Amino acid sequence: MADNAFTPRVFSGIKPSGGLTLGNYLGAIKRWVNMQGPDFETVYCVVDLHAITVWQDPAELRHATREVAAGMLASGIDPEKSILFNQAQVPAHAELAWLFNCVARLGWMNRMTQFKEKAGKNAEKQSLGLYAYPSLMAADILLYHATHVPVGEDQKQHVELTRDIAQKFNHDYGVDFFPLTEPVIEGPGMRVMNLRDGSKKMSKSGESDMERINMTDDADTIAKKLRKARTDPEELPVSFDGLKNRPEAKNLVEIYAALADITPDSVLNEYGGEGWGKFKPALADLAVEKLAPISTEMKRLLDTPDEIDAILARGAEKAEAIANPILERTFDIMGFVRSRR
Template sequence: MTETQTNPNANFKRRIFSGIQPSGNLTLGNYLGALKRFAEKQNEGIETIFCIVDLHAVTVWQEPEALKRQTRELAAGYLASGIDPERSILFNQSQVSAHAEMGWLLNCVARLGWMNRMTQFKDKAGKNAEKASLGLYAYPALMAADILVYHATEVPVGEDQKQHVELTRDIAAKFNHDYKTEFFPAPAPVIEGAATRVMSLRDGSKKMSKSDPSDASRINLTDTADQIAKKIRKAVTDPEPLPETLDGLEGRAEAKNLVNIYAALSGKTPAEVLGEYGGAGFGTFKPALADLAVSVMEPITTEMNRLMQDPAEIDRILGRGAERAEAIARPILDRTLDIMGMVRSR
């Protein structure tokens, strides 16, 4: 069996692409589930492209000035979390028109049945699906375009985004089949780390969310050291001490969440954390977690605040990133148009 048969992306350069919506109020979940992992990927010798997906943001109404502020805040979050704009490409999606152009082309490849199976539209539209925007319904095809317009081979995502990468693979495979080519790779979802899905501090069965009405349910990247420590001290737990093995966390969602957060912040495995704190009560573990969280998060908050004082510098970084992204995306888009039979005479 050849390498191409065992690895469908063997003929493609390894390239990572991932993006985050600029919806404001970045949380510890965004940091541990995405930003921290993105920064680590810079050390793996793979080209890394990170995007602020502002075109996805407008699938629901956005106040224009708020969207600008949130886009710059997310850029500051990327940078403060360790993204180096020289080692990685960092930009906002709307500055590279190839995303929207490829999005339309892939709208015409994606099948309606595939889109109807996408669970996130059902979750976001709720009972008022008839009033949702067409963009909210079709955005998974734009997400596929975001990935494929760079021939990305790997996509770091959370578990809840895996379905979108699988759709991207389906779209790429159908395009290749229909046009009798091997033009698009089959991007692989990369789901790794101790806390790829950080849960609420008030309810371990729910994901930590910026939209939760209770600010105590989350740690914001803009929280002060005192706020972080207070939220962790008041996090919901059970009366039992921490177990000594991972099996003992089954059925203890809140305890498992705090152990996973500690592991992700410290670079340890959950098993190693339990090896250190197994048998201890939360009166011991929570202060240790609070100290760790403050030591990691406070420098990020300080750097974000510094960066937000200079929006022109953020805009410069995003503009330069967009130029570099365009240089990769435009030839791939042009070749896609050629394959599909578009006449291009200028």
């Protein structure tokens, strides 16, 4: 199979650990919605197997899985246009991950910065899964022969590992079977920062709820958080360069740009020279307009979990129709006897 024979296909996923935030929406889900269409087949996944690299309460994991799915659906992921499922319902993910554990090199895994960041000084006490999960991430992507993965800058290293694994597999077995997946990193608002400290990424696990916009927040809460977001005493500059060394101001301008689908410079063409008393209410109104309908639909879906489960089940069947033949061919290439088909 030659490189140019690969179907243009997007794969990406979100881990169900804690609630969804504005960062998840602008950094991932909104982009996924926009990628639905004729240019790509789109496969989107709640990556629940990744969540258990640290211990999860079973009831909370079930709820978080449904909440992520509800957020994706409410934001515009259409199960008629995209494949939407949760990872644990497609066993091929775990099977291919083991095969890739035997392709990936220890030195590659040791270079993964996210393990070092998450493990900190207690690396010896962490699960093997936390160390090896980039191999599972590679399996998630290559199980669908995904050609493109929309990611934030902090995940680019994992796509590079995916390419290394694909290249080594193809070289070792003399095939051109797995594509060299391309990361897609573009657009404003890709790294949404903390509303109280612009030097930190917006996080589900921050100490104060005022640090983030939750995708389940209602209109009043969204407006309140943005009106109270930390800023600085200076007025807005007339160009984006003027936001250098002003992290809180830069963050709010980028949030506005991403919500409005315009560039940060376009935002400043309208608000440059204005004070926060004009800009923050405008940002709050825009955010309520874009986000409140999503939180309302999320609530409806979460009140009807059977509807979410049915969509995930149908998505898993569609996912397996792509994944299982690719897994079987991988086993064949590697020399396994598979006589029970």
